[in-house]
Amino acid sequence: MMTSQTRATTPTRSGEVPARGEVRQPDPRQLFIRWQRGGDPVAREALVQRYMPLARSLTRRYGRSSEPFEDLLQVASLGLLKAIDRYDLERGHPFQSFAVPTILGEMRRYFRDSGWAIHVPRGAQERALRVRDARERLANEHGHAPTVNQLAEYLEIDCEDVLDALQAIQAYETVSLDAPRPGSDEGAAAYGDSIGTDDERYELVELDATLSAVLGHIPARERLILRMRYVEDLTQSEIADRVGISQMQVSRLLRRSLDQLRSLTHAPAAAD
Amino acid sequence: MAGLPNVRLNLPSRPENVLLVRQALRGLADTVALDAIELNDISTALSEACNNVVVHAYPGGQGPMVVEMQGSADGLEMLVRDRGHGLKPHASEPSEIGGIGIPVMLALADSVEFSAVNGEGTDVRMRFATPKGAVLAGQDGGEETSDEAVGELLVEADGGLEGVNGELESVHLAVGPPRLARAVLARVLAAVAARARFSTERIATTGPLAEQLVDHLAEPLQDRRLTLTATVAPRRLDLLVGPIPAESSLEGLTPALERLTDGHGVSRSGSTDLLALRLSDAGPEQASRKKNNGMPGDHGEPRRHTA
Numbered sequence: 099m100m101t102s103q104t105r106a107t108t109p110t111r112s113g114e115v116p117a118r119g120e121v122r123q124p125d126p127r128q129l130f131i132r133w134q135r136g137g138d139p140v141a142r143e144a145l146v147q148r149y150m151p152l153a154r155s156l157t158r159r160y161g162r163s164s165e166p167f168e169d170l171l172q173v174a175s176l177g178l179l180k181a182i183d184r185y186d187l188e189r190g191h192p193f194q195s196f197a198v199p200t201i202l203g204e205m206r207r208y209f210r211d212s213g214w215a216i217h218v219p220r221g222a223q224e225r226a227l228r229v230r231d232a233r234e235r236l237a238n239e240h241g242h243a244p245t246v247n248q249l250a251e252y253l254e255i256d257c258e259d260v261l262d263a264l265q266a267i268q269a270y271e272t273v274s275l276d277a278p279r280p281g282s283d284e285g286a287a288a289y290g291d292s293i294g295t296d297d298e299r300y301e302l303v304e305l306d307a308t309l310s311a312v313l314g315h316i317p318a319r320e321r322l323i324l325r326m327r328y329v330e331d332l333t334q335s336e337i338a339d340r341v342g343i344s345q346m347q348v349s350r351l352l353r354r355s356l357d358q359l360r361s362l363t364h365a366p367a368a369a370d
Numbered sequence: 371m372a373g374l375p376n377v378r379l380n381l382p383s384r385p386e387n388v389l390l391v392r393q394a395l396r397g398l399a400d401t402v403a404l405d406a407i408e409l410n411d412i413s414t415a416l417s418e419a420c421n422n423v424v425v426h427a428y429p430g431g432q433g434p435m436v437v438e439m440q441g442s443a444d445g446l447e448m449l450v451r452d453r454g455h456g457l458k459p460h461a462s463e464p465s466e467i468g469g470i471g472i473p474v475m476l477a478l479a480d481s482v483e484f485s486a487v488n489g490e491g492t493d494v495r496m497r498f499a500t501p502k503g504a505v506l507a508g509q510d511g512g513e514e515t516s517d518e519a520v521g522e523l524l525v526e527a528d529g530g531l532e533g534v535n536g537e538l539e540s541v542h543l544a545v546g547p548p549r550l551a552r553a554v555l556a557r558v559l560a561a562v563a564a565r566a567r568f569s570t571e572r573i574a575t576t577g578p579l580a581e582q583l584v585d586h587l588a589e590p591l592q593d594r595r596l597t598l599t600a601t602v603a604p605r606r607l608d609l610l611v612g613p614i615p616a617e618s619s620l621e622g623l624t625p626a627l628e629r630l631t632d633g634h635g636v637s638r639s640g641s642t643d644l645l646a647l648r649l650s651d652a653g654p655e656q657a658s659r660k661k662n663n664g665m666p667g668d669h670g671e672p673r674r675h676t677a
Contacts, residue, residue, distance in 0.1 A: 140515050155470065160414050181423055198473035209407050233570050243571035246564035260391050262396070264570060318581060 130187050145182050146175075151198065153178040156201050162256070170205060177204030222266060228253060229263035320355045327352060377439040377554060383432040383452065386565065390422045391437050397554030402441055412446060412498050415478040418471040419450035419494045427454035427492070445480070445499040453491040498521075511654060541564045550586045555598070556580040566602045568651040576649075579630045583611055586623040587645070605651050610637060612644030620645070 110199060134139035153174040161170040181197035222261065232252050236244040246264070250257045326332045334352070338345040376396055381387040392413055399409045416437070423435045436451040475482050479496035487493055559576040583598075597634075599610040614620060614636065627634040633648040 115603075152470065156474070159417070159474065160410065162414075195473050195476075196549075198470055199477035202474065202477045204408065206411070209410070237571075243569035245567050245569055246573065247567065251572065257564065258392065261389075261393065261564060264560065264573060265396075265557065265577075268574055346490060 105307065126193065130182075130185060130193075133182070134185075134187070142182060146178065148181070149193070150175070151177055152197060153192065153201055156198065157205070160205055162200060171210070173205050173208040174201050177201035180204065224261065225255065225259060226263040226266040229260055230267050320351050323348060323351055324355055376441050376550060377437075379435075379437040381435050381437070383424045383427055383435040383454075384395070385421075385433065388417055388424060390558060390561050391420050392417060393557040394437075394554050395439065397557035398439055398550065399440070399445075400553040400557075401550050402446075402500075404446075408498065408500050411478045412448065414451070415475045415496055416448050418474045419448070419496065422471045423452040423454075423667045427452035445497060448479075448496045448498070448601075450492060450494045450496075451485075451487065455492070519537075531626060548584045551588050552581055552584045555584060558636050559600075562600050562602050563607060563649070563651075566607050566649075566651070567605055568607075568649075572649070572651040574631050578626070579649075580622060582626040582630065583645075586619050586626075587611060587615060597667070607649040609647040609649065611647065612639070613642040614645055 117215045123339045124144065126145065129141040129145045129148070132138040133145060154171060157167065157174045161167065177200050178197060181193070181200040184200070186194050229249060232249055233244060236248060236252060244252070246257050246260045249260045253260070280355055319341070323337055326337045326340065328335070332340070335345045338348045341348070343351075377398055379391055379394055383389060395413055395416060396409070399412075404412070420435060424432075427433060427435070433453050434451075436449070438449040438451075439445045440449075472482075475494070475496060478498075480499045481497045483493075483495040485493045485495070498538045549675065556577045558578050560573050563573045563576050597610075598611055601608040620636075624634075627647065630649075631647045632650045635646045637646040
């Protein structure tokens with residue numbers, strides 16, 4: 099009942115129109131035949147050109163929050179090549195329906211193999227720091243805190259990335275309190291000047307960025323206790339006094355929170 | 371999807387609402403053990419399904435886009451529904467470059483079903499197996515005994531169909547068990563606050579507000595739902611939250627409301643009492659000057675009060 103519609107399906111929103119001005123493209127069937135049967139590299143190149151926008155579009159969609167777009171585009175291109183080499187004309191499926199899963203599969207494998215699932219917090223954390231710094235810079239310049247749109251524009255990132263960064267910053271601030279503790283190693287220098295000297299804070303940001311995805315599991319009171327213990331460095335008894343529970347309870351809650359965080363953050367990246 | 375979904379959004383089919391869907395998903399992901407790749411897969415496929423509704427379901431106009439998310443021990447199920455001509459289930463003859471939405475969904479989800487709803491509208495149902503399941507892990511604070519699946523959260527946005535920037539827009543939301551509610555509510559509130567063009571400083575107060583609302587209103591509700599309706603206007607959010615479980619629940623909440631909102635009261639809707647809240651952000655004109663020097667300690671967000 100819905101199959102009779104023939105609406106044009108070219109999505110307009112992300113402009114995946116082939117970049118080159120429509121120069122009378124040869125029939126892709128012919129190109130596939132020339133490449134797959136005749137080994138004609140020119141035909142292959144033409145196919146790559148023709149379907150590159152597909153790889154680019156998939157990279158944008160699937161990799162929207164992964165940092166180096168160009169790297170991922172390379173991976174997608176590799177997937178595209180595989181798809182061009184393996185596509186079976188005879189089966190009559192459109193190339194796209196074969197290429198899309200092939201290219202996505204390639205990107206996904208890359209994510210798995212490169213430990214992206216583990217490192218993605220790092221990209222997110224760098225972005226959170228950039229957002230935090232930009233927020234302060236703009237606030238100082240303009241005398242008021244910027245909006246999400248202003249930050250997005252300033253940093254040339256998506257509003258959505260700004261929102262995610264704000265969530266991470268907030269989770270971090272909830273956990274860490276604002277007081278930095280002095281003295282720590284210089285390892286954070288690699289992260290550029292955004293943190294300056296308060297490396298301890300940096301570690302917390304890192305901890306937090308890794309944990310921000312799972313902190314939601316930890317009830318507010320336990321987050322508070324974690325913070326008192328590991329940020330303010332209070333003893334369990336001091337915490338017990340402040341929170342108004344027994345030291346035993348503090349101990350139990352700490353253990354449980356840590357176990358919970360550990361089990362969540364060490365979620366195996368699914369043995370492929 | 372048996373019973374009530376964990377998260378339900380009913381939104382006008384506008385491009386910017388896809389962001390709201392993704393933010394709600396991130397909130398859900400914050401409370402279940404999804405790894406980054408799983409989340410990326412689901413988020414991408416879900417965005418494709420929503421974009422299809424936005425682009426194709428209501429030619430030349432817009433209509434409802436319903437998104438339901440359901441967690442279980444095996445994984446997550448996502449439903450995207452329109453009341454127009456959403457997807458052509460067998461549109462597997464995509465044009466040259468366009469129409470990759472369906473292949474993307476098929477590639478990323480473990481199963482995808484398309485069904486026409488009474489000849490009007492389409493359901494797209496996607497299942498994602500997650501090795502660790504999508505049931506909340508662990509207990510919450512010990513007081514809570516329920517270890518059931520994620521619980522319900524209903525987010526509905528309607529009205530403002532003509533809404534361009536600056537027009538009113540309503541978001542309606544209902545919340546079940548607390549853990550999920552906290553995460554999703556915080557995300558959704560921050561996203562609507564951003565849309566209302568609040569400053570980041572003001573947006574930072576929506577997280578604590580979400581927590582307070584859930585702590586005081588959702589916790590006592592147990593298995594009932596908490597609803598929230600938000601009307602978005604430039605630099606202003608009007609929220610209706612309820613039902614208020616008992617008069618007493620407001621007492622504990624009031625100090626937080628004094629701090630985090632610009633006005634609160636009780637509003638009766640049928641037989642139910644709702645909490646009416648106004649959040650506003652003056653904007654650049656009268657915004658308070660920021661403290662300088664970028665030292666830590668510089669974040670003025672109200673702190674959550676702790677019991």
